[in-house]
Amino acid sequence: MSVHAVHLTLGSNVEAARNYPAAVRLLRGLGEVVAVSPVYETQPVGMRGAANFLNGAVLLRTELAPVVLKTRLRLDVEQALGRERPADGAWAPRTIDVDIALWGDLVGEILGRRVPDPDIVRHLHVARPLADLSPDLVHPEDGRPLAQIAADLRAAACVPPVPRPDITLAP
Numbered sequence: 001m002s003v004h005a006v007h008l009t010l011g012s013n014v015e016a017a018r019n020y021p022a023a024v025r026l027l028r029g030l031g032e033v034v035a036v037s038p039v040y041e042t043q044p045v046g047m048r049g050a051a052n053f054l055n056g057a058v059l060l061r062t063e064l065a066p067v068v069l070k071t072r073l074r075l076d077v078e079q080a081l082g083r084e085r086p087a088d089g090a091w092a093p094r095t096i097d098v099d100i101a102l103w104g105d106l107v108g109e110i111l112g113r114r115v116p117d118p119d120i121v122r123h124l125h126v127a128r129p130l131a132d133l134s135p136d137l138v139h140p141e142d143g144r145p146l147a148q149i150a151a152d153l154r155a156a157a158c159v160p161p162v163p164r165p166d167i168t169l170a171p
């Protein structure tokens with residue numbers, strides 16, 4: 001069986017100080033948590049009046065296939081922590097959101113979600129934690145290392161993510 005290195009991004013703005021660490025613990029049931037980025041507090045994107053988010057990334061080694069991992073992320077992590085998805089697909093506050101940001105050189109879709117995650121090159125709260133984990137990793141479509149993507153987004157950011165050293169997570 002093949003072992004895959006997968007970069008996941010996490011976000012929470014509902015009881016985030018509890019749900020974010022709980023999600024990382026639950027990820028251990030899906031493979032080996034190799035590394036965990038620092039946690040950042042960020043302003044919500046596209047949600048007026050919502051609480052700030054805690055965002056970060058995890059490097060996971062797993063034997064699961066992409067569709068199986070995405071399904072288990074939804075069931076074993078998001079639903080286990082009470083995530084509810086609005087029927088209309090609108091963005092809403094969430095207990096936890098876990099996305100497959102990068103799966104090696106894979107370019108495609110996993111259960112309707114694009115990989116690599118298009119938000120890597122759009123939002124600093126996605127790019128910065130990934131760059132913390134793998135700064136020299138080259139984005140399979142964009143061609144820039146993650147550290148360069150994060151630096152470019154930081155230069156354009158109105159409100160950069162705020163590190164939260166009070167929330168520490170062991171791999």
